Amino acid sequence: MTFKTLDDLSDIAGKRVLVRVDLNVPTKDGKVTDATRIERVVPTIRELSEKGAKVILLAHFGRPKGEPVEEMSLKPIAAAVEDIIDQRVHFAADCIGEAAATAVAGLENGDILLLENTRFHKGEEKNDAEFTKALAANGDIYINDAFSAAHRAHASTEGLAHLLPAYAGRTMQAELEALEAGLGNPKRPVVAIVGGAKVSTKIDLLTNLVKKVDALVIGGGMANTFLAAQGIDVGKSLCEHDLAETARSILTEAETSGCAIVLPVDGVIAREFKAGAANEVVDIKAIPADAMVLDVGAKSIAAVNDWVSKAETLVWNGPLGAFEIAPFDKATVAVARHAASRTKSGALVSVAGGGDTVSAMNHAGVADDLTYVSTAGGAFLEWMEGKPLPGVDILHQQK
The missing domain is CATH 3.40.50.1260 (Phosphoglycerate kinase, N-terminal domain)
Structure with a gap:
């Protein structure tokens, strides 16, 4: 393979691991109606947590166009992730700044934290250098497990890989291996x-x-x-x-x-x-x-x-x-x-x-x-x- 996976990671206990996941799931009345995308990223989250990493999830939800939109908050999604993974999922009201830093600082080894919608900031879709640095400040390692967002050069899907050691999560790995078998070779x-x-x-x-x-x-x-x-x-x-x-x-x-x-x-x-x-x-x-x-x-x-x-x-x-x-x-x-x-x-x-x-x-x-x-x-x-x-x-x- 021409990319690094979780198999290339060792001794990550206590490390802050930023994991880009796809939680852009269909909802009705605040409830998730199809949890397939959440289920797909569970193996990566669980593996990192069991190895003692501080797991910090980055995701978008909807198209808020760079502004906070209450209906597009990831907070209800955190509850759905918690139910599926059967483990407490903490939530931070922002993905950068003091709210994020405080939440990250409070994590114990193996804890899971979901940061608020990355698209609440214009810098996300613009792949803005300063916004990317602000995201990177909360992590030691970057893992992309969101192939579905990989066709976008956004801060959380591409920019972070320039600033932190970058790896493919298990879902990304499975997708890339399948695609290689499908048309690559x-x-x-x-x-x-x-x-x-x-x-x-x-x-x-x-x-x-x-x-x-x-x-x-x-x-x-x-x-x-x-x-x-x-x-x-x-x-x-x-x-x-x-x-x-x-x-x-x-x-x-x-x-x-x-x-x-x-x-x-x-x-x-x-x-x-x-x-x-x-x-x-x-x-x-x-x-x-x-x-x-x-x-x-x-x-x-x-x-x-x-x-x-x-x-x-x-x-x-x-x-x-x-x-x-x-x-x-x-x-x-x-x-x-x-x-x-x-x-x-x-x-x-x-x-x-x-x-x-x-x-x-x-x-x-x-x-x-x-x-x-x-x-x-x-x-x-x-x-x-x-x-x-x-x-x-x-x-x-x-x-």
Whole structure:
């Protein structure tokens, strides 16, 4: 590995360890509704605490734009972390200054402290040198365990690594190892599945993938744009007709790179977008003018699963259909379960993430059966697009 991990840390008892975590979790009425991101960082927090470190958590919550906003305080999140880790979590009303310094000074070895929202200060998102120094004043060691924020060069995600010895936490380590196995140095053949609504949000992603994978499966509303670009009438289906030329250029790039493009050959159509809507399967070239494609049909599922069966590595971003509404979830579920089965047998390395992908994998009941499911969203997508991630790049430079 080209970055340091907790395995490279020794004798940290009594050391003040600043740990950047992702606690930007969904809440309702002050209560956390999905604790997945908290659960992901527990191993790092617990390991440091058990080794006697003074664990000081840095995180953001929401978009307060550099000003304190009561509704975006991390104080309620501290209680959720405390419940999950089953250990007292202290809280400081600021992440720098006297409030933070006093709270840090009061820590015993093994204690855990959550500092207030880093984005309550403008210096956070600006990666301001003075703000970064103020954060660093409370730590001896810096650990980044927030891959989901690693695509931002902020004070707490990148700046601190210039001032303190920097390491990857267990979640960051797992993510980077999975990504390396997915696209960095993968076992071939590599198949990518990219779904979702719009091509416009994934042009960079598709352009990068056709140069790196052996086959690219395009599903969801995005597939309609590619079909229309080839002269197929997609009826009232979601389609970005103005991106036909972009779609054709991606197809040409794929051909040049030797990447097979897998598009639907049949589709599940309906006249209305609602649960249980009357639907039927038609050939992709026979979509009625008054209908829309909301999922792919059995022949398309078989074609995708055939590629998954050939693959040694699978990278997945986005559903194949409108999986949130039955019966238009069949393709996503069927392919996800096939991928999970091959992964469990040891035949496939499967890495999924970004956007609705986590929800789709949970819906299919396979989130725990794939090699790795990333909750990172934007950072995962930017990695798939081949873009630099400042919070990761600085860790590589520390080795």
